Amino acid sequence: MGRAPCCDKASVKRGPWSPDEDKTLCNFILTYGTGGNWITLPKKAGLKRCGKSCRLRWLNYLRPDIRHGGFTEDEDAVICGLYKEIGSRWSFIASHLQGRTDNDVKNYWNTRLKKKLLHSEKGTDRNPKKTGSTSGPNADFEFPLPACPGFPVHDNLLALLTSPAGNNTGESFVQEFPVPSTNTTCSSSSYSSSNTTNASSSVSSMVEGSGNQLDYGFGFPEDEAAAAGGGGGWNQDNYVNYFSYYIC
DNA sequence: AACGCTCGCAACCGCACTTTA
């Protein structure tokens, strides 16, 4: 059984989008939405484009909340950390960067970050990044963790962010993280040990039904799990809260 | 000024997965 093409390539326009096409697509989606069907959208909007092309144009370029260029050091750190952990799952990595698309992250990685890290590893980077902590298991693949005032960078978190998935020592750590829809201001006090449970509940409620479930696939040390509820020990909630803070 | 090279980015391709009939 062959796969039917999504559109007739002979009758659709290809190549760069014109300002008029952008305007038409933008106006249509802002007025009527996508209707849950990209294939029929170009016809309804009066565009001679493939539905996939429209979807790509909207998601990667026309969406109102898109940011282009100007990646920050913090974003570099998130990209490097997640890439090291899960590989080239760009859409997943992009979902942790406000206003970034998978295509943007992918391009940024392929054109800049990869080379930057290569030079850094070879010691040829003229401006080597200062890492937040270098005590992780992969000190040869260093990246900076952003400073989080009043909230320490725990060595175990660094290990979680930097260790290969094969280094599991406990049961699978499956957790849900929120992907903030807007820039969120987090204060360290909101994540104090006294309201960890509340913060965790909040996190869970924020993502319920949103589909932003995250399975990191790495193990969670049993001794840390045992410390849950036991004073100052770092438990899963702590990591969830910290990482939630970290990515916002 | 002209040419060639490099780099960054937008867009396309094709496969895998999910949903629908």
Add this chain to the structure above:
DNA sequence: GTAAAGTGCGGTTGCGAGCGT
């Protein structure tokens, strides 16, 4: 249960801008 349709995603390509010679 199965095939077709629709969607999402990672890899790749092509083009234009910038730069050096």
